[in-house]
Amino acid sequence: MKLTQCTPATIIEPFRIRSVEPIRFTTMEERQKLLSKAGYNPFLLKAGDVLIDLLTDSGTGAMSSAQWAGMIASDESYAGSSSFGRFESAVQDITGFRYVIPTHQGRAAENILFSTIAKPGMTIPNNTHFDTTRAHVENNGAEALDLVIDEGMDPEVIHPFKGNMDPAKLRRAIQERGVAAIPVIMLTTTNNSGGGQPVSMQNVREVSAIAGEYGIPFFIDACRFAENSWFIKTREEGYDDKSPIEIAREMFSYADGCTMSAKKDGMSNIGGFLALNDEKLAEKCRSLTILTEGFPTYGGMAGYDMEAVAIGLYEALDEGYLRYRIRSTAYLGEKLADAGISIVQPPGGHAIYIDAKKMLPHIPPLHYPAWSLTNALYLTGGVRAVEIGSVMFGLQPDGSEKAASMELVRLAIPRRVYTQSHVDYLAEAVIHTYRQREKLKGYRMVSAPAVLRHFSAKLEPIT
Ligand code: F0G
Numbered sequence: 001m002k003l004t005q006c007t008p009a010t011i012i013e014p015f016r017i018r019s020v021e022p023i024r025f026t027t028m029e030e031r032q033k034l035l036s037k038a039g040y041n042p043f044l045l046k047a048g049d050v051l052i053d054l055l056t057d058s059g060t061g062a063m064s065s066a067q068w069a070g071m072i073a074s075d076e077s078y079a080g081s082s083s084f085g086r087f088e089s090a091v092q093d094i095t096g097f098r099y100v101i102p103t104h105q106g107r108a109a110e111n112i113l114f115s116t117i118a119k120p121g122m123t124i125p126n127n128t129h130f131d132t133t134r135a136h137v138e139n140n141g142a143e144a145l146d147l148v149i150d151e152g153m154d155p156e157v158i159h160p161f162k163g164n165m166d167p168a169k170l171r172r173a174i175q176e177r178g179v180a181a182i183p184v185i186m187l188t189t190t191n192n193s194g195g196g197q198p199v200s201m202q203n204v205r206e207v208s209a210i211a212g213e214y215g216i217p218f219f220i221d222a223c224r225f226a227e228n229s230w231f232i233k234t235r236e237e238g239y240d241d242k243s244p245i246e247i248a249r250e251m252f253s254y255a256d257g258c259t260m261s262a263k264k265d266g267m268s269n270i271g272g273f274l275a276l277n278d279e280k281l282a283e284k285c286r287s288l289t290i291l292t293e294g295f296p297t298y299g300g301m302a303g304y305d306m307e308a309v310a311i312g313l314y315e316a317l318d319e320g321y322l323r324y325r326i327r328s329t330a331y332l333g334e335k336l337a338d339a340g341i342s343i344v345q346p347p348g349g350h351a352i353y354i355d356a357k358k359m360l361p362h363i364p365p366l367h368y369p370a371w372s373l374t375n376a377l378y379l380t381g382g383v384r385a386v387e388i389g390s391v392m393f394g395l396q397p398d399g400s401e402k403a404a405s406m407e408l409v410r411l412a413i414p415r416r417v418y419t420q421s422h423v424d425y426l427a428e429a430v431i432h433t434y435r436q437r438e439k440l441k442g443y444r445m446v447s448a449p450a451v452l453r454h455f456s457a458k459l460e461p462i463t
Helices: 028-037 065-072 082-095 106-117 131-139 167-177 201-214 225-235 244-253 279-292 303-315 319-338 369-381 420-434
Strands: 099-103 123-126 143-146 185-188 218-221 257-261 272-276 351-355 386-388 408-412 443-447 458-461
Touching (some): 028 369, 065 303, 082 099, 082 244, 082 272, 099 106, 099 279, 106 131, 106 257, 106 272, 106 279, 131 143, 201 218, 201 244, 272 279, 319 420, 369 386, 369 443, 369 458
Parallel strands (some): 123 143, 123 185, 185 218, 218 257
Antiparallel strands (some): 099 272, 386 408, 443 458
């Protein structure tokens, strides 16, 4: 009898761990005091007081030994460093865009792009704007218009590409507002604010064709382009034998440029870029980069940051990594769904989104049900999540408040940081909280800044 190879059902972490960071256990009593001191805003907690930190997958990933090695060998020259050369080549190789402008993170790329092209009275369509994207559009007096397909706004509907933009809604918006009022059409891949849902290649092609028809530039918010490529590979016909990098290259080939936060699929702790083909626009953006970021061959990053990104972009596209990454997120989603918890279905790439509106029908939207659940997760299990609901999106530009369309709690999974037993613990903590859901209370705003209020607002529980 011949031995056969083990083909396990378990998809293991495709790395071993050589450097560890302790996490601190606290009691619920301690956490009660810590949260109250933080104005009931998890953003204002000290990270050391958190056991499992799922606030974001942005900049929180573990870097590889190859990235650290690249960082040691970096070139810190002010202008024309070889680290910039490697960074630029990696971005050009993957995106195909000619001009690469490094920025310290994604929102800096957004600031440069929108300050250059967005004016009052204009409209920027997107599938769903991320909060910083929306803020930069609005900061320049323009309107941020979300045109995701209807399925993308219903947490329960199963659709393979819930991040798609609705082409009919896009056409209507162009006809109503006029071509001259639309300086760019954006697509966010994956669609973070819509549940980390992917965009299909077909949709990228369709949106690109509409943009081309009207002569409007088309840009991709590429933060999670590698995860999006994996979903295309596994869910879209005709892509299963293509590698993630081939899929990414095809996706970018339909666009005129992209903004990128390298803190996500750049596998870096900081960094980003704006990449584009239009020489004149690149020139204008470069001038603004000098003003706000730094010389255009470092743009707010150290040479070693650019090395980390240049290597990280390829690591994010590794098949073994992506298989593990997307599977480990789905694993958490399945555990919660099996326990009866409503989550955005199907599970997204970088995070699981709990439907707090469904879980907490006794808390009205403007008493912030998703915020309440987020705080409860910290109190019961030391888990830090983030609200994506009416605290994040409810404040209107005129200062009034309007309930957000969804009340979600995002459990964002840092890249290569937590193991399967961390995820098992996490699922237990969430399910434990779910079983006591009737006890959760709403919150009221005590103080808040005028923009991006969720980062620093202070709240209190309604008793
Ligand atoms: N676009 C998307 C889709 C994002 O998710 C983010 C950041 C940005 C742009 C801005 O990038 O943070 O580097 O300035 N998202 C993080 C998050 C903050 O937690 O989802 P940045």
